[in-house]
């Protein structure tokens with residue numbers, strides 16, 4: 001029987017990347033320590049700052065919220081209703097249930113009620129890929145919710161697998177502009193709140209395990225719009241490599257941060273200087289009207 | 302043993318006893334991509350599952366474009 005690395009009791013999970021196994025208590029401790037280390041090393045959240053966690057009802061965002069609350073952070077959640085049938089109904093229910101159970105505050109935004117469109121029909125009308133309309137809406141509305149609510153920082157549940165997959169995609173296309181912005185912390189400036197990803201040291205499997213062991217109900221079903229997208233393909237490719245040589249994903253991502261990312265930042269910084277307020281909503285943008293306001297017009301016509 | 306799979310939800314009958322890693326190999330699943338849940342806890346790769354056990358094999362990969 002596999003033993004816990006920390007207390008030598010019976011283990012419930014093995015993490016090959018760390019060549020370690022843990023019992024429930026020591027695993028939860030391990031997760032909190034990884035988050036603590038990320039927050040400290042990348043200076044994500046300062047003492048007394050107010051955090052807004054982007055909550056989707058999935059394992060990553062609920063685990064992140066749980067860990068931040070347990071660590072004593074002043075962390076509220078924000079949920080964005082995308083109008084994707086049962087998937088959205090369930091994910092909303094899970095987010096609400098978690099907030100109620102913890103007595104935490106959840107800010108709720110509905111695309112359909114508040115902006116007159118949903119992702120399936122709106123993306124079609126605007127002739128955009130659903131995930132691109134969705135990502136754009138999330139970025140814009142989470143920023144707005146943070147600024148409106150007086151939060152210092154937006155925290156998202158991106159984990160090591162997400163970041164490694166995005167990096168893989170960006171490297172395959174040598175998307176140097178994206179490479180310059182792929183950091184665990186984006187500073188708050190030019191009217192944007194700071195953005196942080198405290199789960200970058202934890203893998204996807206660890207986040208699912210965290211929720212199971214903490215008794216957190218999350219939505220296991222996939223968003224139906226994700227099917228066949230490139231992001232999932234990159235994750236599978238990386239997991240095939242990881243199975244052969246554990247630690248590859250972490251070496252790929254952290255090696256990039258340590259030794260390569262700085263080469264791409266000047267371009268990303270240059271793109272940020274030309275920002276002015278959107279003539280429709282006031283959010284910072286390079287054009288006259290921001291991409292989200294543009295999407296709303298096209299999605300609702 | 303009863304094996305519950307997700308996405309889509311379905312149930313398989315697999316003869317035991319069998320170690321978790323052997324079960325995953327049999328189902329042709331990558332151990333990086335799933336968790337094996339028994340009751341309200343998890344089991345490690347070398348755990349032996351009995352013929353009358355019930356487990357859930359849960360995928361952990363989620364993925365929209367970010």
Ligand code: SF4
Nearest residue numbers: 131134223225226365
């Ligand atoms: S899979 Fe695409 S559409 Fe679905 S939630 Fe993720 S980004 Fe949005």
Ligand SMILES: [Zn+2]
Nearest residue numbers: 004007023026
């Ligand atoms: Zn232990």
Ligand SMILES: [Zn+2]
Nearest residue numbers: 278281290293
């Ligand atoms: Zn705007």
